[in-house]
Amino acid sequence: MKDRSEPSEAEVVAGCERGAGWARRALFERHHRAIFRFLVARCGNPDLAEDLVQETFIAAYGSISSFRGDARVETWMMRIALNCLYAAGRRGELGRRKLAEVEAGDPRAEWLHRAGRGAASGHAERDLLQRALARLDQEDAAVILLHDLQGYRYREIAETLDVAVGTVGSRLSRARGRLRRILEDLDPERQETMPADHLTSESEEGTEIEPGATASRVSQRIVWSER
């Protein structure tokens, strides 16, 4: 009976289709944390990330009947989360606050600090990484976070982003190269520990995202407002 200790994915999906409260809750309990972590890493704003998680689940409950079972629920949900993130980017919600302001306004930062877990160095590192990720375009950031933060395999990333598996590897390689260079720009002191990258072809495209970029580019990118 071991594998029956909790409802299966199919049972939960079927329950959600019927609108069963336990199933909705079960879907939420299983996936909200992973989706939140992905979103907060990307947008750097816990409150906004929570709002986007909310949007994601409302959209998922509303379209659960379109889930065909050819993908895992997790990747299907993550795809919805990505769409919500893109929509927030188009609405301009992602660039309204600087990371520092978000940090200052997040009571949980102080809470973690007092709990002894959020040492200042940890915050600085997260801040740095989030600022660097924010300079990547959506797809580059997504592929890095899905793999390195969420632990997705290439196949799962392909499922989420609706691309070929072979594309994931090349996209990940390119995205990491860009991220490394951005990190070097943002944190020159750390540059010494990074190898001098002899793969100069990575610098073929600038990574700075200007607020004045064309609409189509902006729609695919998160722009931090560096006031």
Next chain:
Amino acid sequence: MNGANGCDQTRERIGALVDGELAGRERLAVEQHMDGCAACRRHRDALIELKARIAGMELAEPRALRIWQGIDEELRARPPWTRWVAGLRAGDLRAVAALLLVAAGLALGYGYAALRRGAPESGIEPRQPPPIALTVGDYVDQATAGTPEAFWARYTAIDAPPDALPDVLTDSLEFRPRVRRSLPGGYELRAVKLLKDACCYTIQLRYESERGVLDVFQCHDDHPVTYGRARAQRRVHAGLQYTSLDWDGTPLQGRAFSTDGVSVVLVGALEPGLADQILEDLGQEGVLPAAFEARPLPGDYTGTKLDGTPFAGSELHGKLVLLDFWAVWCAPCIAAVPELNRLQRELGGEDFEVVGFAVHSGDLDRVAAAARELEMQYRVVAGDEDVVYDYDVLGYPTYLLLDRQGRLVRKYVGALPDLEQRVAADVRALTAAPR
């Protein structure tokens, strides 16, 4: 293959290698290339470091209850028919019927609303728990009257190193700053218990002094409702200024202490007469009772069936009963419903029955609606709440396994990942035993 050109070709594969996505000859080729290329080895090391940095990002945790509250409010704000329509598959003929029904419903609704215009608005009022009477003495009264900061400022600092505290506390960051070795009035910390994964995710701190016993319950912010224990203490449910969420999205308002992120409930014994009574009740035990031994329970468990008729647990004598103490707002209780359904379906019958004993859940209609919506396929009753205290139930969910004479034989507390297996094993063992 070494050289800049070879490195270009190998670069992407190094990433795949580091990601564990490369196998066989491809993997071998990349490894051979790196053996002879220091630059590519550095590239690999840099990738590994970058991956570790991303994986190790210290991110905020989601406030699950807040998010769920928003979702639930949004869903409930939608007309009921939208859920049904959303469930329709493309091309389904029912879509046509749905559109017709919607049109007809709108027309009827407008007509009905016009007829009722001016009538008082109906609907479920937010449930307001009855006011809690604090009767235990000045200390508690002062504490409840003051701000959380003032309340905690009265406590002395921890005078022992943190590692002297039980591991369960150091594992629980939220509670650690709240633990105090001693309280004003000579109260010293004597016992600690963590009800991990129970609905309330509660820590119970027991303080004792010559004057009596003081239990402090601390709850995680997400599950801020806790009820006290012990018969003599039941009058003193001090809660926080919390806002919790009922299963149907109704906000629950209550009175208690709140410090950021932690809810605190005091069950105190500071009034001399009451303290004597509690000491008498607790005997010389002085620590939390070790339950789980087969023993008679104090009185029957009674309530109201969903059809409105009275229920008495003695009706079920002759069979084993899993008595599920649950509440409509309790997420772990709700999550366990499918498991309980399976237990009832597979083991239920003349020898065994699951009883959902709803407490602190509002009126009978609310319990009945929850049972319907949550698809509970076993007997559900609205339980008399005195049973909670008489049976020493500390948090939800709590499951009691009762034998054929209604005696307690097992107690399962909290959201247990292996509840179904444990209950099934116990039931099978008991049913196999001679009567």
